[in-house]
Amino acid sequence: MKNSIFDLTKPELEAIMLNNGFKKFNATQVFEGIYKKKVECFDDIVNISKDLKKFLNDNYEIRYLDVIEALKSEDTNKYLLSVRGSTIECVLMSHDYGKSICISTQIGCNMGCKFCESGKLKKIRDLTPGEIVLQVLTIERLxxxxxxxxxxxxxxxxxxxxxxxxxxxxxxxxxxxxDLGSRKITVSTCGIVPKIKDFANLHTQVNLAISLHASNDDLRQKLMPISKAYKINELMESIDYYISVTNRRVTFEYIMLLDINDSEECAKELASLCKGKLIYVNLIPYNSTSDSQFKRTSKERITNFYNILVKNGINVVIRKEMGKGIKGACGQLKASYEREVK
Ligand code: SF4
Structure with a gap:
């Protein structure tokens, strides 16, 4: 099997060019051909030599992902894509500022967050850099x-x-x-503390979001097994580090689960975690599934929670719901597909 050209960063391709008797600038020509001119085969890159075309044809392929299923609603499309015998999903959303896409990084997930459909699908493998990037390219092309x-x-x-x-x-x-702006990209983690520090040390402008979902350790440990490894105070310390190194705002994602994490007490605890920090809270109405142990918090309760945060001077929004009726929760499309084919 040939390697995907989409797996290579430009410095990696430059090194390959030099190691194989080509010039460093050939990597730029290949990148421009693939990503800017969007050629479908190496022979269509007009400004490279026959020898380089042969080398690329012999060793690499330009192959997009196959779309297995697409579910569409007014503002949201959800896609099931195939990656070498497995499936992943991504979601395209239309906003007034443009189109955003939510993409996957692994086939399944081992973090086991209790409220998450993806957490029920155990990790099979990591996606390669190309498979991560190709979700964007495949949907743009489609x-x-x-x-x-x-x-x-x-x-x-x-x-x-x-x-x-x-x-x-x-x-x-x-x-x-x-050539996507770093500030247009957001990476969300469930809170792997050492990696938050590593991410800060990259000094990129890429945004960081933390799936927090609970305001204290007892509650978080019930919802997110990762919090047994990293307590909230360690998490907050890594976030302080990230903010001090990057001077970038961090987003806290907080799924509102009825009678679990939506009390006034929780709102006050969350406010005190965020107080005085460059943190923005995103309250997310829960998308219940038929077999879920959780229920959705009512609009009134979410508004009450929101008001407590606002009163405490916290920057907070209630996330607009999108993709209702098309298996909106993360992992639902893949989970239902796998149930059907099993
Ligand atoms: S919320 Fe994210 S980290 Fe947690 S199980 Fe789901 S996909 Fe994995």
């Missing part, structure tokens, strides 16, 4: 659009696939390639 924002919040824990994530970010932001 829908004939340009994506303006990328959210790395789909199936998988991005920081559990750190090296491939970092390379995928390099490919997405490469000026001679896709």
């Amino acid at each position: 829908e004939n659009i340009r994506v303006s924002n990328v959210v790395i919040m789909g199936i998988g824990e991005p920081f559990d696939n750190f090296a491939n994530l970092v390379n995928a970010l390099a490919i997405l932001t490469e000026p001679k390639g896709i």
